[in-house]
Amino acid sequence: MSYLEYTVKTVPAGWRKMLFINWPLVVLLTALAGVGFLMLYSVAGGSMAPWAEPQLKRYALGLALMFVVAMVPIWFWRNMSVMAYLIALALLVAVEFFGTVGMGAQRWIDLGFMRLQPSELMKIAMVMMLAAYYDWLPMRKTSHPFWVILPVFIILLPTGLVLTQPDLGTAILLVAGGGLMMFLAGVHWAYFVTLIAGGVAGIYTVFLSRGTDWQLLKDYQFRRIDTFLDPSTDPLGAGYHITQAKIAMGSGGWTGRGFMQGTQSRLNFLPEKHTDFIFNTLAEEFGFIGGFSLLALYVLVLVFCITSALQNRDRYSALLILGIGATFFLFFAVNMSMVMGLAPVVGVPLPLVSYGGSAMLVLMIAFGLVQSAHIHRAR
């Protein structure tokens, strides 16, 4: 059923829409952001400055944006999808030329009141684009090779731009997010199986080539992989961060060391404690119980997204909600894997909790889209 077939009367209008907002989701998001404020307050040594206060303001702004986006009917956003993608792509190109270099990478455009990271914007724009694409594409063509190549380009174009910044973390999220969208849309299994098998074979070949004449990676690149696999081999070099992160986490135990009592973060042994590694501070200060609770909040957000998608009979809406849910999942799954030593450190923030403006605003807008799809669904 497409939006044109709606019995528009069943869709709420005006301020009545507020009643149909998915309020539990709003509460969940606020709870997550609240955890973020608490931890940012803690890592600053019990102070609102320099992180907790700006984060609070951004959340307020994000919440407002979410409501604004939610009020606008989802069919408007569907029509805007291609435009959103093109604008994000244009900004990604622009950041190549006008971007500000930070941490050795060009990532943001200074808008004066905030720093905009186009790569963050792209994460959502791409989901919108792909949802619109598969909404438009007749179902039987989904697995046709030509119609598979097209979305692959839609994914790889921004990914390539992000990689040149270079921002490996975002690139991985874009590829994985796009891949999941294609999977959700119903692209045939065989493509994914082939891709995964090819990837495994490729990695195996790279490792096989080590120490031979046709070695595919440089020695230092292999050493980085070694360090990732066993951080203790290089405790003061590249392995230092992940080792300290695991110490912070592990020393929390069941119940943690207490609010603002985490020595690893308070004494700066923990790197990037307000952004990528904020989860370790939480785990150190509130222990397994705290860490598990945060994970449960994230899972609940996912559950609400999936439930909402399953209730929705509109293809675009369902794909969009599932896609945003998948992107959200990738965010926290990659971040948590990374800080728990399950994945290489690639620089992915913890959604809604880590300090950072663009990610927060973009996610809130994304959940605005979810709300819009939820409110304007056919009943």
Next chain:
Amino acid sequence: MRRAPKDSAESMRRISRRGVLLGGAQLAFAGALALRMRHLQVDQADEFRLLAEENRINIRLIPPSRGQIFDRNGVILAGNEPSYRITIVREDAGDVDDTIARLSALVQLDEDELGRAVAEMQRSAPFLPVTVAERVSWEDISRVAVNAPALPGVTPEVGLSRVYPRKGDFAHVVGYVGPVSERDLARYEQPDPVLRIPRFQIGKVGIEARHEEQLRGRAGAKRVEVNAVGRVMRELDRREGTPGADLQLTVDAGLQSYIQARLGTESASVVVMDVNNGDLLGIASSPSYDPNKFVRGISVADYSTLRENDHRPLASKTVQDAYPPGSTFKMVTALAALDAGVVAPDETVWCPGHLKVGGRRFHCWKRAGHGHMNLEQSLRESCDVYYYDLALKVGIERIAETAKRLGLGHAFSIGMSAVTDGLIPDKEWKLRERGKSWVIGDTVNSSIGQGFVLCSPLQQAVMTARLATGRSVAPRLVRHIGDTEQAISEAADMNFNENHLRQIRRAMFAVSNNRRGTAYRSRIIEDAYRMAGKTGTSQVRNITAAERARGVTRNEDLPWKRRDHALFVNYAPYDNPKIAVSVVVEHGGGGSKAAAPIGRDVTLQALFGGPPPLDAYPSGDRAHIAAQQERLQKLIEESSPEASSRA
């Protein structure tokens, strides 16, 4: 584009299917994350907690304060005084160059030390203090403190440094401390970690070295919390160390200063011992040196001056040097002969000026000969031939045995460095060490303390004390360690025939009281303090035939290095012995002239506990003794201003 409802419914079913599938996979992944979290935080929690504690907690040692050393009356011989240094913390100083410029306007800064400090500041973390000046005076420190607002990051700090207020008087006894060297560390299997503290000092020689363990104490420790770059955030707890134990010596600082002053620039040594309990009241070696220079780090020039001086100021002559005892050994030969029964006290021996033994002539010091000599006369006038004769009758073995019973030939462990054994030769020794068999001439030489015989001044004092008491008195230098009194070694009766001892004591009395005695000129006329002694003159050379022909045998005509050693031993008072004194003046000439006057002055000083009344001296000496007393008093006051005031 219109879509067939069927197509739409079919695609929605597929999306739902895949959505649920993906949701399941996401849930599974979240479960895996939770398991991983559990593994890190529950299974491995203890391990990581330990690592976190290791990260943040640093243990810093607190050096213990070193035990002090006192004399028998509580006068301080080695103490700790606050020493001030100036440190700069780079991050607080702002413009470091500017701050240093302002600092050097207030305080004289050493160029080298400053250069080193600036280099260190560039290298080390900005929050670590770097020392720019050490051993700063109180005045300079005050100036820095007053100007603190203009000197950001500059902190005056106080530590303890070793000081020897009596300067050279106790250099050989107490020794000195210095920085820990690699060799010091290598000596221990598991060095005390406190030794690794920069600028920590340990005893290098003397009591400071021998009683290092007791004086050092035990280091305390504090646990501090540090952050990732090593900055100390706060102190968690602290365990105070145990300060080192104080030591009290048996030495009397006043007497020691007097002896040092009396010896002046001579290369000489004096030992004063309490004959009843073995306490060493004075144990001085001259010339001396200022141990404080070693604490501060002696300059190469100063050190080589000390090393190259032919009077050997660094040597602790009282215990580490052994000399041929010369005639002071005659009591040993006499006692051995009396005990063996080979001679009676009034039996006489004819001294023609020499004795022919095994085809070789052994001369008496008096070429013309002494005529008939009995025991008292021979000791009084130091006739050599009498003792040659006795030695031939009694043999070296009994002489050596008697010498050893009197305390010669083995080292007394008194807590000073490099205490010598001396040497009492016998037949077995010569065969073992020299590979030659004993000849009769060796016995003859040994009888008058020449040849192989070697004794330290300390051993001679012990010998004298044992002759005076008949008991095996042993020396003691350390009286108290902390609150524990050190045992006085039990002075058992040595089972010499009391009558024989009395004969020898009477003869020694004659040496310094009979008109014909060799030390008569150094007599004490106050009856209650009369002393019994024996002079000695030990050759350090052989008089060549050519010299004898030229008649150059007068010591004064020889180069200093070849002159005889002058020796004197005595105890006093004669009827109620209290102290034994031994004096050695290296290359001083005759014992009666060079050593006996020192022996007498020291004896009187010790018995009176200060300058003795002039009545104790023969009337002819009083004028120059009075002048000498005044000169020495002035010297003592100059050398150590605090010497006259007791702590």
